[in-house]
Amino acid sequence: MDSLFTYRKIDEKIISLLRSAIGDGNVSSDDEKLISFSHDEVPSSSYKGHYKAEALVFPESSNHVSEIMKIASENRIPVTPRGAGTGLSGGALPAFGGIVMSFEKMNRIIELDEKNLTVTVEPGVVTSEISKLAARHDLLYAGDPCSGDASFIGGNIAENAGGNKVIKYGATGAQVLALEVVLADGTVTWFGGKRRKDVTGLDFTHLIAGSEGILAIITKAVLKLLPLPRHSVDLLAAFPDPETAIAFVPQIIKKGGIIPASIEFMDKKALELVEKYLNNPVPASDAGAALIIQLEENDHDVLERQYEKIGALSKEHGASEVYVADTRSTKDRIWQTRKAIPEATSFFYDRYTKEDLVVPIDRVPDLLAKIKEVCLERNLQWVAYGHAGDGNMHCTVIGPDTEDWHEILLIVQKKIYSAVIEMGGTLSGEHGIGFKRKGFMKLFLDKKHLELIKSVKLAFDPGNILNPGKIVDWNE
Ligand SMILES: Cc1cc2nc3c(=O)[nH]c(=O)nc-3n(C[C@H](O)[C@H](O)[C@H](O)COP(=O)(O)OP(=O)(O)OC[C@H]3O[C@@H](n4cnc5c(N)ncnc54)[C@H](O)[C@@H]3O)c2cc1C
Structure with missing residues (x-):
């Protein structure tokens, strides 16, 4: 077992190999930078130890990623891929030091294909940039994590990020049609294609989505686009307690006869905490709990009938108040409340x-x-x-x-x-x-399931250099 986690330390020789492979300006061993790239959004107080990379690399192309991986595999150096570092599981933390590979320079949107309704991107594109570009073409990119204004698409795919619209459109993995990946030995290959169906062999595209950087490095992604709904409304329903609010959730779909784009929940403490943090009144802050229900439609009259129906149903199911947000500023106010909860928590508490x-x-x-x-x-x-x-x-x-x-x-x-x-x-x-x-x-997960994860990991990465120390504990 120990040999699986025995790595070479990075010395001047490795730094100069990296520099000649991808350029001087794309490699750093500056200590301050190493520290800032050595954690994600999990509070560092959560861990007993500290983890720091020995070198940072900033590839500009798949070819650069391939060259880095060749050096890493030939010299047994661990490589931790890193998106924007907004992760909430310590995935981008370099548990065994080595190289942290940042994708901030691989941030191009390569193609928007209106005939096949796809967008092809590099991993360092900020998620909301994809949604904005798609919207300019009347199209929807449906991945929508709350961190979308900061997180990178590569990080979203690696985590199979969810977010606000999963109930209607599925998580990030459901938006992915194809991935270009670089394997641990530096091989560049594609899984999937601009195809809506594919049962030719095992579905590696969706194995990589959610694999947290332990199997392969994502260097390009082809994502699905949909027609952009023309109109949307957000309802904020205030309930006396969480039980009544949650009991209403399945009824929205069953009795309402529609699948909303979002159904989000906030308890009383979350509402109070955000109000204190924003130092501004937030809607429904005196409620016991609240739901945000987002509805989308192309026809405004249909949307109006839907939100009236859901509003009435909310009241029948115990809501004391229903706020309707149909303008940019009222919608922003509702979503600011929901999106500020993590920030408010980390502002007021360290542990x-x-x-x-x-x-x-x-x-x-x-x-x-x-x-x-x-x-x-x-x-x-x-x-x-x-x-x-x-x-x-x-x-x-x-x-x-x-x-x-x-x-x-x-x-x-x-x-x-x-x-x-x-x-x-x-x-x-x-x-x-x-x-x-x-x-x-x-x-x-049972023992067999954990063993299968380890076998798959070693099939992709026999030297255990890709993001080691994540997902499974090899000592168990
Ligand atoms: C305020 C806030 C709100 C959030 N809201 C949501 C939410 O609604 N839904 C949700 O799902 N998550 C949410 N998150 C968590 C986080 O934003 C997501 O997990 C996001 O997908 C991480 O993206 P990132 O670019 O920051 O990745 P990082 O944190 O940098 O990395 C995440 C993982 O991806 C791997 N990785 C990164 N790039 C690649 C690549 N190119 N190839 C292979 N592996 C790679 C890393 O090794 C790591 O394991 C939130 C976080 C914050 C701070």
Whole structure:
């Protein structure tokens, strides 16, 4: 096992090999830069150790990536691909030092193909740039993580990022038709194509999507585009408590007869926290819980009938108030509330764990009740919000101000996880396992499943140089 994780240290010789392969200006070993590229959005207080790369590389092309991987595989140097570093699982953290490969210079949108309704991009394109370009052509790129104004498409694909529109359009993986990848030995190859169907061999495109950089490096992606809905409305429904709000979620689809683009949930503490952070009143801040329901349509009259129906249904199912946002500024106000929750949490607290649990939708109230019970037992605070339409809750448990808070959070996590397993749920819906959650994988997946993950990893990367130390714990 040890030999799988024994790597060569980076010395002047390796730096000069990298420099001659991709250019002096694309390689750095500046200490301040190394530090800033050595973490993601998981608070560093979550880990007991510190992890730092030995060199940073900024490839400008697939060919550059291939040359770097040849040097890394010939010299047994670990390589951690890095997007924008907005990840919430420690995926871009260089657990064994080595090289961090940033894609900030591979940021071209290569082609928008209106005949095949596709867009081809490099991995360093900021996600919202793709949506903006598509919209200028009356098209929709449906991937929509809350971090879309910062995260890179390569990071979204590697995490199979979800976000606000999964209930209608699926997660990022569902938008991917093809990937150009560079394998651990430097081979450049394509999986998939501009095709809507493909059962020719195993579906490696969608194995790479969500593989968190441990199997291959994504250097280009062909993404699906859809017609851009002409009109949309956001409803903010205020409920007396989370149970009533969540019970309404399946009714929106069943009785409303439509699939909304988004159904997002915020509990009372989330609403209060954002109000304090923004220092401005937020809609429904006195409610026990709130849902944002986004509806889209091409025909304005149809949309109006839909939102009137969903508004009336909300009231029938216990909503005390329904706000309708149909202008840019009212919509922004609603979404600012939802999107500011993570920022507000990290602004007010240093020690917390943001969970990414998924349970069947009818068990979300049980999950919220369990979080409350476990946190109250330990006198801890918590905030709950998330993608209610997918049963994906970002329950954030705030650590106590004591030296043993790591141990306390661990006890709390284990209690919550065993309840989640009993509910038929899972550990992560969209943020991934990365470094942060790998120790809990054995609770959720059986031994055979974990062995298969390791076998697939070694089939793609026999030298274990691609993002080692992530997803599975090899000591177990
Ligand atoms: C405020 C906030 C809101 C968020 N909201 C959401 C949300 O709604 N939904 C959601 O799913 N996530 C969300 N996230 C988490 C995060 O933004 C996503 O996981 C995003 O996909 C990460 O993209 P990134 O470019 O920052 O990747 P990074 O964090 O840099 O990397 C993520 C992983 O991808 C790998 N990787 C990066 N580029 C490549 C590549 N080219 N090839 C192979 N592997 C690669 C890295 O090694 C790492 O394992 C949020 C985060 C924040 C801070």
